[in-house]
Amino acid sequence: MKRPLGVTVVSLFFAFGALMGALSATMLLFPGSVFYGLWQINPQAKPGLTALGAGGVILMAGVCAVGATAAVGLWRCRRWGLWLSVTALAVNLAADLGNAVIRHDWRTLVGLPIGGAIIGYLILRRRVFRDGSARLRP
Numbered sequence: 001m002k003r004p005l006g007v008t009v010v011s012l013f014f015a016f017g018a019l020m021g022a023l024s025a026t027m028l029l030f031p032g033s034v035f036y037g038l039w040q041i042n043p044q045a046k047p048g049l050t051a052l053g054a055g056g057v058i059l060m061a062g063v064c065a066v067g068a069t070a071a072v073g074l075w076r077c078r079r080w081g082l083w084l085s086v087t088a089l090a091v092n093l094a095a096d097l098g099n100a101v102i103r104h105d106w107r108t109l110v111g112l113p114i115g116g117a118i119i120g121y122l123i124l125r126r127r128v129f130r131d132g133s134a135r136l137r138p
Contacts, residue, residue, distance in 0.1 A: 011074035018067030025060035082129040
């Protein structure tokens with residue numbers, strides 16, 4: 001069975017998220033490094049994550065690990081990759097909703113339809129995902 005293009009795109013989305021998590025953890029670990037100026041892309045993230053201290057690094061390393069694992073699982077069309085991805089997206093949706101309600105940061109609501117659409121797509125394509133070691137054709 002061939003991997004659908006949409007699953008490939010979502011896998012790459014998770015890989016990008018893993019890369020951003022690793023970059024954030026690195027910038028937290030090495031303040032003032034060559035990457036530190038990248039905080040300007042999302043200036044609100046820096047004070048929030050630095051306030052967590054080591055917890056911010058651990059959180060971003062966790063985001064990196066989950067994103068990378070989900071990307072591999074989706075790429076290989078494994079059932080565990082499907083459910084890890086859906087779970088990670090659901091947690092992100094809950095966090096976005098919480099930020100909107102608690103912090104009144106209404107911009108986070110943009111993620112709700114996007115994350116919901118990705119979850120819906122993955123669940124509709126769930127038959128592509130399998131438990132066994134069957135190989136995908138290129």
